[in-house]
Amino acid sequence: GAVVSQHPSWVICKSGTSVKIECRSLDFQATTMFWYRQFPKQSLMLMATSNEGSKATYEQGVEKDKFLINHASLTLSTLTVTSAHPEDSSFYICSAHGTSGSVAKNIQYFGAGTRLSVL
C-alpha cells in the first residue's frame, strides 16, 4: 500500500528557533501534498497545499512567511516553522495525493504526524 513517511515524529525546540519537517512519498509520486495542523481532540485544519515545482497555496489565516513550504521533488515536501513560539506547538500532519503507480488517485495518504513542542 501507499506509504507516506514523515520525519521527525517528535521534536522539542527552544522559542525562536526554526524546525523543518519532511514529508516523503515512499512508493509513489505525488505532485500535490497537503500540510495540516491538529490541536488535541480537534479535527485536521488544512494549512497549505504544496505543489511540486511551484509555490504553495496557503489557507486563509496561515502566515506563509511563518510556515515555509518547499516541494522540490515529486516525492518530498518540507514544512519549516520559522522562529517558533509556544503557540506553534501542535501536531503537524502531511498527506500526499497519488499520481502514479498502483495507488488510488483520489485518496490522500497521510504521514504519521510530527509532534512539535516549543519551549
Place this chain on the structure above:
Amino acid sequence: GESVGLHLPTLSVQEGDNSIINCAYSNSASDYFIWYKQESGKGPQFIIDIRSNMDKRQGQRVTVLLNKTVKHLSLQIAATQPGDSAVYFCAENPSGGYQKVTFGTGTKLQVIP
C-alpha cells in the same frame, strides 16, 4: 461557508456489536466522500470512500451509506473490535480530483470489551 460535521462526538459500543458513525455535509455539489480512522498520536488512515453517484459501498466489515437527499453520510462497522477504537473523520472532496478535502469534526469510537 461549506462544512462537514458529525452528529456525535463520542460513541461507546460493546465489543461485537455494530457501530454507526454519522456525518452531515452541507456542500450538495460534492462529488466524493472519504472516511478516515485516526488512532491516538498517528496520522489518519483511509478506510473507505464513496462517490456521489452511489448510495452504498461495502468493504471488509465496513459499509458507507450516502443519502444525498438529506446530505448525510454514515459509516457502519460490523462486529466492532477493540482495535476499532479511534477517532473517525468523514471528509469531503468537492471535485473528486486532486483538490483539498474538508474534514468533519470527528467522532471518537470507544469499544467496551
